Amino acid sequence: MSELPGDLLFTNDHEWLRREADGSVTIGITDHAATALGDLVYVELPEVDQDVDAGGEMAVVESVKAASDVYAPVAGRVAAVNEDLSDDPEKINADPYGDGWIVRMALADGLDESELMTPDAYQQVLDELDD
Amino acid sequence: MGAKTPYYDKHVEAGARIVDFGGWDMPLHYGSQKEEHHAVRQGAGVFDVSHMTIVDLGGERARDFLRHLVANDVGKLKDYGKALYTCMLNDAGGVIDDLIIYYLSDTRYRMVVNAATREKDLAWIREQAKAFDVEVVERSELAMIAVQGPRARALAAPCIDAEYREAALGLKPFYGMEAGEWFVARTGYTGEDGWEIVMPAADAHAVWDRLLAAGVAPCGLGARDTLRLEAAMNLYGSDMDETISPLDAGLAWTVAWEPAERAFVGRSAIEALRNSPDRQRFVGLLLEDKGVLRNHQRVVVDGVGEGEITSGGFSPTIGRSIALARVPAGDYDRVQVDVRGKLLNARIVKTPFVRNGQVRIDV
Missing domain, CATH: 3.30.1360.120 (Probable tRNA modification gtpase trme; domain 1)
Structure with a gap:
């Protein structure tokens, strides 16, 4: 498994967040999640400007095998969605932390980093899963 | 193990x-x-x-x-x-x-x-x-x-x-x-x-x-x-x-x-x-909207009744979602499927969907 990018934060649901310069956050699923799902074939994206609660359903990723909800790790308003995934959902498999981003959100409140994991902490979660 | x-x-x-x-x-x-x-x-x-x-x-x-x-x-x-x-x-x-x-x-x-x-x-x-x-x-x-x-x-x-x-x-x-x-x-x-x-x-x-x-x-x-x-x-x-x-x-x-x-x-x-006379039909479905059909999803036939997807998934050969389903008796070829709370349009097609490398249905 590849090295986790150092500028990301992670959730227990195997999602990642990146803080952007404008204060928004970009959200995707981790390489571990994408690999576990297998080849992705469809992504259901939220509407831009839609309000999302923390823990609420934000997107659905479907692989050849199964559908899986992507939950919003933070509350906010959808600022942008990755439209490219409509035609090419496998971008998530190929580049989960880059071209495979799913949603950009304007935060309702600040980012409570205590709820999120650093790359090192998330790596530990992954290591324990392998045991 | x-x-x-x-x-x-x-x-x-x-x-x-x-x-x-x-x-x-x-x-x-x-x-x-x-x-x-x-x-x-x-x-x-x-x-x-x-x-x-x-x-x-x-x-x-x-x-x-x-x-x-x-x-x-x-x-x-x-x-x-x-x-x-x-x-x-x-x-x-x-x-x-x-x-x-x-x-x-x-x-x-x-x-x-x-x-x-x-x-x-x-x-x-x-x-x-x-x-x-x-x-x-x-x-x-x-x-x-x-x-x-x-x-x-x-x-x-x-x-x-x-x-x-x-x-x-x-x-x-x-x-x-x-x-x-x-x-x-x-x-x-x-x-x-x-x-x-x-x-x-x-x-x-x-x-x-x-x-x-x-x-x-x-x-x-x-x-x-x-x-x-x-x-x-x-x-x-x-x-x-x-x-x-x-x-x-x-x-x-x-x-x-x-x-x-x-x-x-x-x-x-x-x-x-x-x-x-009212035997259920067992049919192939092609999803016309975007999404993926899955087992146990509800099939809705307007004015006729309801059925169920028995096997659903994504067809890598066709590039669309297909399914097998048990649906009510009747003469129709358009159905809707309840996919995660949304009714998506699907069409009944003659199976098999694919045989010997060739797509056999009209997509």
Whole structure:
């Protein structure tokens, strides 16, 4: 498994967040999640400007095998969605932390980093899963 | 930790993602389920199917026994090696399992039944066999692979003992033959040409290595499922089970009603259903909207009623979602499917969706 990018934060649901310069956050699923799902074939994206609660359903990723909800790790308003995934959902498999981003959100409140994991902490979660 | 087939170490070596399947540790895929799927449609792939249960039947009354046990009629089988696909029913006409029977002689047959149903199948078969004095021998010591795809037979032929190779290459579709300790059959579960090959476990590793070296792609249960769905082949436990008759699972063609005096198990129950006017339909669906159809989703037919998807998924060959579904009686071809709370449009299409590498429906 590849090295986790150092500028990301992670959730227990195997999602990642990146803080952007404008204060928004970009959200995707981790390489571990994408690999576990297998080849992705469809992504259901939220509407831009839609309000999302923390823990609420934000997107659905479907692989050849199964559908899986992507939950919003933070509350906010959808600022942008990755439209490219409509035609090419496998971008998530190929580049989960880059071209495979799913949603950009304007935060309702600040980012409570205590709820999120650093790359090192998330790596530990992954290591324990392998045991 | 589940049971392991003779190929287990080879799966691990090939980087398989191992999952539990009916108590067996089996490969789900070796990296990409879609690539494995395409390999079988365009070239050749090999599946480990050793988890399936091989049962040999022997005895003077073996033919009579099978004419009693299953809904299709082994009386049709006259040629050595000819295979028959059939359902084994309970007294209520529900499907205990679907299986293939190979005819070796009037006193000798080989059956291949599903892995997940092994115990109940064997118990049922042995119970039914008592009255016929037929010997029922499970061959769990054997290994079995399916080599499937347009190039499968050409690439697998060198693995077969030279003494039998020509005969194996000459097998017609849906025929099998003994080849020394091996058994080779031109059957499969993908909608492509190919062989299913049974061999002693001692031969398993060498054959696997040879096939992979020849360019045959190792394929997991994931691709096996999308391939069989495109070929519109039923999956036991999804499309039918003990509460569903073969007539409600698109398998009426496997029921031999003639001769009328053949009293196979479940006959009277399904005969009662046979002429019922409001029979459900078992159909193929093509999703016209974006999304993915999945098992158990609700099918809504405007003004008619509701049905259910029995097998749904994404078709890598078509690039759209397809499904098999049980829907209410009636003359219509447009339906909607409740996909995660949204009603999406789908169209009833004539199956199979894909056969021999070609898309067979209007997309």
